[in-house]
Amino acid sequence: MALTQRQPDITYHPDFEKYQLRTERLKLLRPAKPSLPHGFPAQLTGDLVWEGKDFTDESQWTLSLSDAQIEEIHDALKQFKSKLTMKVKCKSSLSRSE
Numbered sequence: 001m002a003l004t005q006r007q008p009d010i011t012y013h014p015d016f017e018k019y020q021l022r023t024e025r026l027k028l029l030r031p032a033k034p035s036l037p038h039g040f041p042a043q044l045t046g047d048l049v050w051e052g053k054d055f056t057d058e059s060q061w062t063l064s065l066s067d068a069q070i071e072e073i074h075d076a077l078k079q080f081k082s083k084l085t086m087k088v089k090c091k092s093s094l095s096r097s098e
Contacts, residue, residue, distance in 0.1 A: 009018060036042065055061055065073075 009022070011018075
């Protein structure tokens with residue numbers, strides 16, 4: 001069965017029933033891949049592997065910055081933007097002189 005392109009029936013407000021019907025229809029058109037790519041492990045293990053249940057407190061995944069750190073980031077961004085602006089100004093003045 002060929003997959004034909006058409007505009008999806010998606011409205012501005014989500015419609016869960018349409019979502020479920022579309023998902024089931026697409027499952028038939030796009031069969032699941034039965035196996036993993038060659039050389040890919042069947043299960044990932046190690047210190048960097050985690051599941052949602054491993055994190056029970058928001059502080060475990062949220063980085064809180066101090067006021068000084070936030071100010072340092074803002075200062076670095078200002079400096080970067082000023083250099084970018086200078087570079088654009090230089091390029092535009094060069095193109096005018098040519």
